[in-house]
Structures are given as C-alpha cells and as structure tokens.
Amino acid sequence: MHRDNEVANAFALRDGSNIAVIGGGPAGSFFSIFALKMARMLDREFNITIFEPKDFTQDGPRGCNRCGGIISELLVQTLAVEGINLPDSVIRKGIHSYKLHTNHGHVYIATPDFERTIATVYRGGGPKGMMKEGKESFDNFLLTQAVKEGAVHESLRIDRIEYKNKRPVLFSRNDEIMEAGLVVGAFGVNSTTAKIFEDLGFGYKEPSTVTAAIVEIHMSKDIVLKYFGNSIHLFLLPDRGIKFAAMIPKGSYVTLCILGQNISAGIVNDFLNKPVVKGVLPKTSSYSIECRCLPKMNIRAPKRPFADRLVMCGDAGSTRLFKDGLGAAYLMGKAAAKTAVFQGVSKEHFQKDYHPVYRSIVIDNYYGKYLYAIIDICRGNSILTKGMLSVVRKEQDIFFDRRKILSSILWDMFTGNERYRNIFPKALDLRTHLSLWKESAKALVKGEI
Amino acid sequence: MKEGELLGRSYSNGEIIFREGEKGEAMYVIQAGKVKITKSTASGDVTIATLESGDIFGEMSLFDRLPRSATATVYGDARILSIDKKKLFASIDKDPTLVFKILETMSKRIRRLNEDFTALKKNRSGILKISFSVEDTCNMILEEARNLIKADNGSVMLLTDDEKSLSIKAAFGTEADSKLKLAVWDGIAGDVIRIGRAELVNNVTMDSRF
Ligand SMILES: Cc1cc2nc3c(=O)[nH]c(=O)nc-3n(C[C@H](O)[C@H](O)[C@H](O)COP(=O)(O)OP(=O)(O)OC[C@H]3O[C@@H](n4cnc5c(N)ncnc54)[C@H](O)[C@@H]3O)c2cc1C
DSSP: OOOHHHHHHHOOOOOOOOOEEEESSHHHHHHHHHHHHHHHTTTOEEEEEEEEEOOTOGGGGGGOOOOOOOOHHHHHHHHHHHHOOTTTTTTSSSEOEEEEEEEEEEEEEEEGGBBBBBEOOOSSSOOOTTTGGOOOOOHHHHHHHHHHHHHHEEEOOEEEEEETTTTTEEEEEEEEEEOEEEEEEOSSSSSHHHHHTTTTOOOOOOOOEEEEEEEEOOHHHHHHHHHHEEEEEEEEEEEOOOOEEEEEEEEEEEEEEEEEEEHHHHHHHHTTHHHHHHHHHGGGGGEEEEEEEEEEEEOOOOOEEOOOOEEEGGGGSOOTTOOOHHHHHHHHHHHHHHIIIIIOSSSIIIIIIIIHHHHHHHHHHHHHHHHHHHHHHHOHHHHHHHHHHHHHEEEEHHHHHOOOOEEEEEEHHHHHOOHHHHHHHHHHHHHHHHHHHHHHHHHHHHHHO | OOOGGSEEEEEOOOOEEEEETTTOEEEEEEEEEEEEEEETTTTEEEEEEEEOOTTTTHHHHHHOOOOOOSSSEEEEEEEEEEEEEEHHHHHHHGGGGGGHHHHHHHHHHHHHHHHHHHHHHHHHHHHHHOOOOOOHHHHHHHHHHHHSSSSSEEEEEEEEETTEEEEEEEEEEEOOOOEEEEEEHHHHHHHHHHOOEEEEEEEEGGTTTO
C-alpha cells in the first residue's frame, strides 16, 4: 500500500522535470519527439536533453551509426501517418522490389504497381566524401526533429550514473551534468555504455549480440541504376554462417550487409568472391570498396529493461530479429514516451504500459526464429531452393495478391513489412507446402541437382 | 536525384488518384507536388482544396466507410505515397495514438470549413444587400438552386406589376427564354403562385400542366 501511494505521488513527472536521453540515435530521438508532442497535448512542459557525442552531419565513422539503412514500408507509412514525413533530402533511393538471388537462379518480388514504398538512407553522412551529394542523414533528420519539438542536444558522452536522493545523476568525465526525473537508455549495442546500467544493479544485462558486416561499395550513379535499379538484392546461399546478405542501392553507393552468427573479415572476402555475388556486381574496375565494419547486432533482449526512473529503448532493449530495427526503435521509443508522459516513471508504470510492447517484440522474435529455421532448411537444400524459386515465379503470374503466399512470406520476412507473428500462419498454409513440395519434386525428377 | 528514384509513386499532371463516388481503400500522403481536391456540382467542378507536400488526403472514406466525397487530381507532377486501409487499421489497433495526427488534420479542416462557411454567409447577405438589380438577385437565387439540384432547365419568374402574368427574370437551359411571359394561371408556376405553396415535381414531362 505504502509503495502504491508513493508510486502515484512521487513517480508522476512534474512540469519542469529533467529527462535525460542517453544516445541520440533513432530510439532516443523517437522517444524525445513523442514525449514532447504528447506533453504539449496535455499542456505539460518537460526539459528533455539528448546526450549524443556523434555528429550525424559528418561523413565517415564520426557520424555513422552502422546499419543497412533500409526503412521498412511499415515504418515509412507509420511515420507519414504520424506527420514525420521523410524528406527527399534523406532518401537515397525509393525501393519497389527485392531480387532474391540463390545459387540456382533469381526471382523478383515487387510491390503492387511498383510503388516505391521502402526507403534507403544513410544513418550518418555516409562513406567519406559523400557529403558533396548534398543529402542529409536519417539520424540527423530525427535528431533535428526532436530539437524542433523542444529537446536540447548536448554533444556529450555520459560515462557514469549515480543515485542521489533516489534520483539518477549523470556524469561525463567526472563532471556532474544533471539530476534527472527519468533516464532513457537509448545507447544501442555498439558501445560500452550498457556497463553503466549493469552497474546500477537493477538487473539489466547487455543484450546478447552477434557480429554482422557492412561494406560500402562505391560506383557511379548510372552503374548503380543499371545494375541495381530500385531493388534490394538479397542473397540466400547455402552458407552455414551467413543467414542472408543484402545489397542496398543508395545513390552512388551500394551498402552490402551480411547477417549471420559471427561474421568476420574473412567471411566478407569469401562472400564477395562467390560467383553468384560477382554476377550481380559490375566488373571489378567499375567499383571500389570504400569502407567496411563489423558492428554488433542485438539478437536477444535483456530481461529487465526498466527500473524506477530508468527505461531502455531501441537496441539497448528489445529489437526485431534481423530486420526493421529502426521500426522497433520507433515502437519502443514511443511506448516509453507514452508511459512517462501519460502515466509515470516508476517500475510499476513501465511494467504496466511499456512492458507489453517490449514483450510483444520479444515474443515476435520467437516466431522469427522458427521462420528463419525454415528458410535455413530451404536455402541449405538445392532441391528446396529450386522448388521455392519455381513457386515464387509461378506466383508472379497470379493476379490475386491473396494467392501469392510464398512471395508474400519472403517479402514480409525481409522487408520488415509484417511482424513475424503475422507471417507465421502463412508459413503453415497447406497450399504453400503442397506447391513447394510439388515444385521441389519436379526439380528432383528433372535431375537438375 | 531523379524523381523516379525517390519514395512513392510518380503521377503526371491531370492524373486522377481517386474519383468522387469510388470506394476508398487507401489514404495518401503527398511526398512532392500538389493535389487538387474537387467536388462536382451541377454547374461544374468546385475546388475544395489544393494540398501540398506532407499533406494527408483520402482519410475520410476510411473512417466513415462512405464513397469518396471528392475527386483527387494531380496538379503539375507529383509523388504520392499510399497507405493501405487494412494495414493502417491494424497499426491503429495496436497503438490508438496513431490517429492523433489524422484527427489534428481533420480538426484543422473542420475549422477552415467553419471559417469559410461563416465568411460565405456574411458575403452572401452582403451581396444581396448591394445587389439592386432584380435580375442579378434572381440569377443568384437560380445559381444557388442549381448547385443543390441537378437540372437541365430552370427559371425564376416574378409576378408583373399588373399581377396578370409571370415574367422570367433569370433562366438557364435549352428551353430558357427570358423574354417569355406567362399568363398568371398558366402551367405549374401558375399553380404555385395561385396556391402560394412550393411544389416538388419529380418528372415535369409526366405533368399535364407542363
Ligand atoms: C549490420 C546491420 C544492419 C542493419 N540494417 C538495418 C536496416 O537496414 N534497417 C533497420 O531498420 N535496422 C537495421 N539494423 C538495426 C538498426 O541499426 C538498429 O536497430 C538501430 O540502430 C537501433 O537504434 P538505437 O537508437 O537503439 O541505437 P543506435 O543506432 O546504436 O544509437 C545509439 C546512439 O547512442 C549513442 N551513445 C552510446 N553510448 C552513449 C553514451 N554513453 N552517451 C551518449 N551517447 C551514447 C551512440 O553514439 C549512438 O548514436 C541493422 C543493424 C546492423 C548491425
């Protein structure tokens, strides 16, 4: 009872409260944008400070939050409905189709009417020398939106948090920076900041991660257009370590992302030398590799993503497995903002209003794991791969979208258009299995293996 | 960067995105360019709004499930993003606050309509007051009636000073003859003026008085 009263009285954010957001990537900016929009609706005022040492207007590593930079159709549309319209200056390319490459051929899957519903962006200024293209980065756009809503951006790295009078106090280089009514942990998985939160002792543990790879391939705009068009090129190959790889066109660059268990520089080199990959790229003299990195990727969410006056957003908490991490950052940022503004900032408030959204992503990833297991079987077996290609090719001639089941499974899996849970029933559809087995049997009989 | 490489679908000048009366399955967000929203009236199309980059349109049919209330036509070249009804409702089901922005857009439009309506009312009484000519006033009345009812022909008649005949002060259509005078007891109009009550005749050709 005592705690209930305390929660109601002490953990509602008062006007003028300080909110400290650690990390100005998408999760931190989304939290700030929505918290400020919602506060204004209630005639409330909070002081939100976003701590972010990176400068997203800079090219090269100084401004880069290493990522494939695909904004899913669902996120593009949801943001537009929210009134956060991605300006042309942020978009490197509008995407209307995926081209799926295997060792046994390729197949296209496209949006209805070839509407370009997916966007590709750079998270910072892009590879070195890219600034002259006069574009803006996605992270800078969001951070600027947050500042326009009223947030303050401090170019500082927070390196310590202590509790004073039951309130978190933030430090940078031993200077006390501020006492906060709420601290939002939006620091991703690519820094050592998780340790600060682990040390606070409320049970938070850094999310489990795998190492992925990003390679920026430079070529002329015309060559990008000729070889890649408005399509993302996806590779499903029978390699043990690689789940899938994607080549993502962006102006005069193509970003190659390789996702899998633990990708190393050697795996990247092997991948680039595969015949199927060489077949997609133009001749070697037409492109150059500008930079490579091996960022970490969240694959399992921590159990305790909140405490009194503390909440995690984006990759520091839960994210969608192998896709649409930016969409998950939006969902978690907004859920945390709604809870803080409309309810309060105690662990009970977060448990009741924020945790259901967090958990829904965690549960969705279980469905995702199952679906990837099916895809792993298909890509590992040449008969099934051929069967899959054949079914998808046949589906392209069908008029009704409802009957293009395998195409829509693959589309939704890789574009981030659907939650895994919504794809799952399609994967159990008997018709899909029958046509897959039929086409695979044909491939077997033809002896094309 | 070329238009064809950016987000959305490219439309060229005059292309119709949806027509008044059609079923609405999507709403739209303008990425670049302009879209004219027009409503057809008996006297021609009336432009209700010209929308620009960032504006949302086509949301009404999604929520009231009625046919499109107006036609959306591209003005100049434009790029437009469509948002599928089913997906939007699934997202709203998970996060009802998603409608905040749509509500804000709708309230802004209602406010603007209220202002336009008030201005129109004020203007109309002003116009009537300063309109000394009987013909102008009759023409205005006829024009208003025409906006409300789709008709091929129409006229406004006034009783002459000697109260023996009706003279046509404003008219439109193939059978319009503004010089014509009717004896006060002639036809449907004669009946209306004699009895002093309005009459609604759905098909005049079936009426023996026509
Ligand atoms: C190889 C790869 C490809 C990917 N491709 C895609 C894709 O195509 N589409 C997609 O939707 N998602 C993709 N993702 C996932 C996506 O990158 C993440 O989900 C997303 O970046 C999460 O955003 P965030 O704001 O939580 O974290 P981050 O983007 O990592 O941002 C965290 C920010 O916190 C700052 N920070 C850290 N510590 C501190 C501190 N102590 N003080 C102050 N600031 C601090 C950092 O500087 C950083 O800017 C990909 C991920 C990987 C690894």
